Amino acid sequence: MPISLAHNNYGKSQIRLLKLRRQPDRHDIKDLTLDIRFEGDFESCYLYGDNTRILPTDTIKNTAYAFAKLYSIEHIEEFGRTLAEHFLTDNPQISKVRVKIAENVWNRVPYGAKPHASTFMAAGGQQRTATITATREGVSIQAGIENLDLMRTAGAGFENYIHDPFTTLPEMEERVLTTTAKVEWTYSQNDIPFGAYWHGACEALIQTFIEHESKSAQHTLYAMGNAVLERYEEISEISIAMPAKHCVLVDLSPFGLDNNNEVFVPAEEPYATIEATVRREEGEEADELM
Amino acid sequence: MPISLAHNNYGKSQIRLLKLRRQPDRHDIKDLTLDIRFEGDFESCYLYGDNTRILPTDTIKNTAYAFAKLYSIEHIEEFGRTLAEHFLTDNPQISKVRVKIAENVWNRVPYGAKPHASTFMAAGGQQRTATITATREGVSIQAGIENLDLMRTAGAGFENYIHDPFTTLPEMEERVLTTTAKVEWTYSQNDIPFGAYWHGACEALIQTFIEHESKSAQHTLYAMGNAVLERYEEISEISIAMPAKHCVLVDLSPFGLDNNNEVFVPAEEPYATIEATVRREEGEEADELM
Amino acid sequence: MPISLAHNNYGKSQIRLLKLRRQPDRHDIKDLTLDIRFEGDFESCYLYGDNTRILPTDTIKNTAYAFAKLYSIEHIEEFGRTLAEHFLTDNPQISKVRVKIAENVWNRVPYGAKPHASTFMAAGGQQRTATITATREGVSIQAGIENLDLMRTAGAGFENYIHDPFTTLPEMEERVLTTTAKVEWTYSQNDIPFGAYWHGACEALIQTFIEHESKSAQHTLYAMGNAVLERYEEISEISIAMPAKHCVLVDLSPFGLDNNNEVFVPAEEPYATIEATVRREEGEEADELM
């Protein structure tokens, strides 16, 4: 009873891809995760280590990036089909291609009467939070928001930073700024219309993220905290953690394509961590604290 | 140089709580996760195993459940304060109580011109999906939605099932039905207005989840699949996985309180899995397939 | 072209189960997660809401618990087969039962020359950690361990705690103590044989977890911290977080079975959090600090 290869498939999973389409009046984004699998005549690879029939999974990934530049992704169904047919056409050893695409839904942030042209919020698991600390001396109430996913594709740069022998980052006049913010503020009074203030504080945070002329994540973080303190006198302090998730520009030059801030890999790790507390000074007491 | 206890705190984390308020014209829900911590004079517990100063974390949990029955949770800030002050009042050994509450945001599902009275959708990470399978014979396109969090607090029951020696579940005329659905349908043609069909199929799924007189999760799953097939001739088959996450009714009778379907624990595990495929029969061919 | 039910299956997923077998000279444990699925003649349930063919998934779960009491789980293959055949025998409408069991591997902790009789360590993702904090004044070095999964099935109790109107927890002379500890200690010098000290500190922590006559998690946490400080003069302070994951005793009385600390549900949430820092006092300065 001989042993043989029954089923097999191979491919690339968790290919992350952000396509940014810069139109005159607005930006469109598509945030995709692709899983591409091949079946076909690969027996000699498994049995004898013959790689001449293997299209490397690294090339599968590169192809997805290049096609994101070359083709529209208005409908993931059509983009997937274009990819699948490409692999089938060029590789006679492949009998079946399966392309699975999951699109993370990002909505335009409301801005005045209409949606904003280049700022987006993920359909994510935002949570409203509250922390109550009670001692024999009194009660302190903090409120906040977690998992606030925001992305901004225009008006944010990062330039004129320190260069040392380990610097490779290019100066960026324009970059994609994306974060999953966690914010917590402290009330100086306890008889607050909590619901209304929570919505108002979130609105101030998001409004500032949209409008701020961002020179760095630190710069925008401070402006966001400042906006909340200026809107509500009863908020004495606000802490913001704004990890910057990196959208890495893909190098398409090996394929004879330019990439003018269009195709990115949204990377999970590493990420930059930016945390700060912005506080209202309170006369003499504050001086002592500082 | 003696050794001593410096800081310490203890408490209960990840207390899950669903409060359902049945008003005449609508249901309101609050879905909370609490983390409650105590600091105070607990040195004798750590050094000598003296438990007479310890309020067990199991009691902390019970208190959160009972207070969810006794008090309003309109604002998590006020509910947290009520809890914190209770522990401080009754336990002289405690110097500081910290209550942290995270509220999972559920929105009412739109229903005609206005939001529905008793059906909710989580602000979760819904994903639009597509699977393209290409072979030398042709291309098959599937579309779908993942992470569709739905909850329905009225009009769903589960009765008249099999009873055997291991049955302890009570028959339920009314129960909270909550699921994270994953749905995938197959197009019989490839020149579809994919975006419009995707939105229409999702609408049919949700509309049916709202309206169906549910006798079981199986019963509602079939009705949802059927609704999509009836709306679009070009969809030949639909597969739905609808895990039922259990909302366990809390027994408040030890505290002299009744619980008329008001306070639940939304449990992560175990959960019921319900999966089925609903298909359009296609004359003779279909007979052969079956 | 009529619409019909094609495939379907239902069942219970993520059924957690800890079986403790108390032998004269040692305890044996099995920590399982079960997923049980049925296929069969369920069309009338899907189409007409007829539940008379449905064995509720709650009963499936109860059966797994009861069978854990009634049968050996030496081999998960045989335990799964016994369960599968039971459902098939008693339910003519079921044509196929699939039982999938995953066993979390726990190893006996070494104790002197041989493995300990009732203390176990999970084959988990333990991590060695270090935190270096450098300022213009000097460098402080901390080392630690994360994801240290420990379970002890004998010699731990919890009694004589506070009882209030919300207490339902019974006093426990014997209980299963299980935790995923996170520990970090601070060196008072920086020229330490770091590897040897790390192994020695971990050994002291585990040895104490084994031997301590535990009256509470707080009590054992302090003893563990104290043991590390006593072993190494160069460690000035140790912080331990020891969340107690609850093993909930299953009520088997509805099935006419007793449960003498044999069958538990290891619950993910809620869990008790216990955190403390144990410190070496350093003369007058220390007095001031306290």
Add this chain to the structure above:
Amino acid sequence: MPISLAHNNYGKSQIRLLKLRRQPDRHDIKDLTLDIRFEGDFESCYLYGDNTRILPTDTIKNTAYAFAKLYSIEHIEEFGRTLAEHFLTDNPQISKVRVKIAENVWNRVPYGAKPHASTFMAAGGQQRTATITATREGVSIQAGIENLDLMRTAGAGFENYIHDPFTTLPEMEERVLTTTAKVEWTYSQNDIPFGAYWHGACEALIQTFIEHESKSAQHTLYAMGNAVLERYEEISEISIAMPAKHCVLVDLSPFGLDNNNEVFVPAEEPYATIEATVRREEGEEADELM
């Protein structure tokens, strides 16, 4: 009451790093995750968008990679200290550096009487699994292992694959092969000494992973499956999923350093997926099946 910046810190989190030290008689590996944070005089950055005091987090990451090449990582405490002191020395605006390092523990795989020189197994959450499928016709038993983390640093290559216009991957005579394998095999009989067979099958899998002259992941996967089928006649079929997690070689040339397969980034995504089933042919029946 003016508003001001209170606390702040920034840095890079989840910097992944694999250091491979190729000694004449054995390979040593260190698998680290770093989190590096700065505090200091950064007020002008937050308030005025002045970036001249900011060392970009991208440079922080590059420095960690370069130092992994330049310095020993025998003790993470000393490596962290070297990094922390570097940043403090070169950046007067920084007052405090905190370097947190978590080391994932990899153990050498036993090989005959002693540990193997270049094959490692993670201290991960391996699970033993069983799947029992019972129908009216009979019972089928499968057993398996999940979360089997393996890494091999010598003797694996990947060459002579297809090159197309999207190829950028260099041919590799030597590469680091790392996977989290999931394996399931089917018994052709049901009265097996399940425990002994499970250990024996795992041993055959690991032994083959060590010894096989690997020309590709597919090639090694088949050899592993074949080894299990050859050891046990009672196993009729084995399915192996062996996702290849990529260890990306870091380009250190911008810093004037070469990287001779020493410093890698172990990437979480994307990853290659390789799945296959190896089966024992059973005479005429098998012919029909194929």
